[in-house]
Amino acid sequence: MTNVTTEKTVAKQYIDGVYEQLRQIYGHEREFLQAVEEIFLSLEPVFEQHPEYIEHNILQRMVEPDRVVSFRVAWQDDENRTQVNRGYRVQYNNVIGPYKGGLRFHPSVNESIMKFLGFEQIFKNALTGQPIGGGKGGSNFNPKGKSDAEIMRFCQAFMTELYRHIGPDIDVPAGDIGVGAREIGYLWGQYKRLQGAYQPGVLTGKRPGYGGSLGRKEATGYGTVYFVEEMLKDIGQSFYNKTVVVSGSGNVAIYAIEKARHLGARVVACSDSGGYIYDPDGISLRTVKLIKEEKGDRISTYVNYHPNATYTEGCEGIWSVPCHIALPCATQNEIDAEAAQVLVDNGVKVVGEGANMPCTIDAINLFLDNRILFGPAKAANAGGVAVSSLEMAQNATGIFWSFDEVDEKLHSIMKDIYANAKRCAESYGFSGNLVVGANIAGFTKVADGMIMEGVY
Known part of the structure; x- marks a missing residue:
């Protein structure tokens, strides 16, 4: 028992020491420190079980970019x-x-x-x-x-x-x-x-027919929904008949809306940087695509096509719309603790991050404390980079997969990401906490590789 306590103290001291040194050097880089802190909060049990990571000073080496x-x-x-x-x-x-x-x-x-x-x-x-x-x-x-x-x-x-x-x-x-x-x-x-x-392998996101992959445009939005679908399956539920709010109206949001609707959900709100629309009849995906992909207009023009819908200035208010599932797909830190509390009070059951770091640490903790199913961005929105990697594979081999083939591979990857995050959370004593599970799964894979390659 004494050894465990001492080991834990060493792990905590190491993590806190690296973060404090980083804060002193990069105190002005708010977003960077937030991302680092979110990862660090998950890693104490890892260093308890793997003191070799401390011996190789993996954390300090990893936080500094090459x-x-x-x-x-x-x-x-x-x-x-x-x-x-x-x-x-x-x-x-x-x-x-x-x-x-x-x-x-x-x-x-x-x-x-x-x-x-x-x-x-x-x-x-x-x-x-x-x-x-x-x-x-x-x-x-x-x-x-x-x-x-x-x-x-x-x-x-x-x-x-x-x-x-x-x-x-x-x-x-x-x-x-x-x-x-x-x-x-x-x-x-x-x-x-x-x-x-x-x-062609030097850039991904190219147009299909010119070295690009079918399914890349849809990948991040679809992948987010596939990840949330796995979360729901674990509690015996699905997207069917659920009310969903999606922030944003770019590629991630549009195709999250598309896939959620395909799985039987009713998406009632989306947004852009100017404000948000609420449509009690369900968002018309055709209209959103017309506005954003064809005309390049503001989302406010949606009400010109659907008079039952309402437009509200200021995108922050979108989280006041009651929903079962919230998919933040706009930008970083769009859900703070106040917005998270509103979502909880209105009965949200699941939050899946489609954007990069859209929830603050306080918001994430509030969701977890209230037993809201939470899919962190590094896991839930990994579909985009996964299909980018599939594009690289196609470029390297000179083959071209159909949309259905790419989508099937994407679905499989997202299932594996969920299973890996879930397994790691359970193995380190944080069952159900996919934030910890995803952080540990990603960290240990990279850390083991760094040890294998030596110091350079």
């Missing part, structure tokens, strides 16, 4: 004025495979957000079972309101620096917020011009 590439992006707008943005690529950990993670073009992008996303990506990618490491990148460039020509020139300028740091066996970027098939196409074209070679 490298952070930061660069200026100068480009010309349609008035021939020179504009300047900042670009990033964080190559975090490649123990399992080449760095893999999206590029985000959004005004909020900074080094803290890039590091938080890259750090999360390590464990998310490990959970997929695919041979991919963790990375992330992007720019504070805002594609909204820009012409196609301006976006093309920016992407070309961005890739003119980035191409030096990526490759099919080095680092394989993909899309993220603000980076879809159009942007990937421009980036890919510039990469080919600079390299003078056709290497």
Whole structure:
């Protein structure tokens, strides 16, 4: 008994010491520290059972990225004025495979957000079972309101620096917020011009027929719903006849809505950065796709097509809509403790994170304390990167899978992620806590690989 207590004290001291050192160096990087803290809170029992992780100082080695590439992006707008943005690529950990993670073009992008996303990506990618490491990148460039020509020139300028740091066996970027098939196409074209070679495996998210994979656009949204479906099965329930609220109206949200409806749910609300719509008759997916994918309009125009629906300014209020299942699919920290309490008070039963870190630590704890089934992002939204890895496999072998084949593989991967997270939670004494289970499953896989490869 004494040994257990002493061992636990050593583990806690080690974790707290690494976090405190990190806080002193990166105290200004709020999002990054939040992501690190969320992982660290799960790891004490791991270090109790595996003191070799302390001996090899795995935690301190893992929290520091292999490298952070930061660069200026100068480009010309349609008035021939020179504009300047900042670009990033964080190559975090490649123990399992080449760095893999999206590029985000959004005004909020900074080094803290890039590091938080890259750090999360390590464990998310490990959970997929695919041979991919963790990375992330992007720019504070805002594609909204820009012409196609301006976006093309920016992407070309961005890739003119980035191409030096990526490759099919080095680092394989993909899309993220603000980076879809159009942007990937421009980036890919510039990469080919600079390299003078056709290497389709260097970027994922390409259009099908041009090196892309069917099912990639749907993957994150579908995968989130598949993960939640497994959670529901464990308590003898399903999506059928459940009321669902989905934040956001981009790819993740649209295809989470589509799959949830396919499984018999009634989705009653979705949002964009301006506000949210509530439709008691159930969200019309056809209308949302028309507004967002074809016209590029604001979600507020939904009420022009469906007069029974209501639009409310301010996207935060979406969590006041009563529902059985909440799928935050917009952005980080969109559900705080106050919003979480409203969801609990209104009878929510399941929360599945479709976006990256959409719930604060206080919100997560509140859900867990109230025995709400909670699917953490690194597990629940891993479908996107899983299908990106399938795209890499198709590029490497020169084969092309049908949509149904990709979807079947995605479904299987999400089932395996759930089973792995559930098993790890149980084996470390946290049965039902998928946050702890996913964190431990991802961490131990990467940690074991780091020990195997030695110090470098």
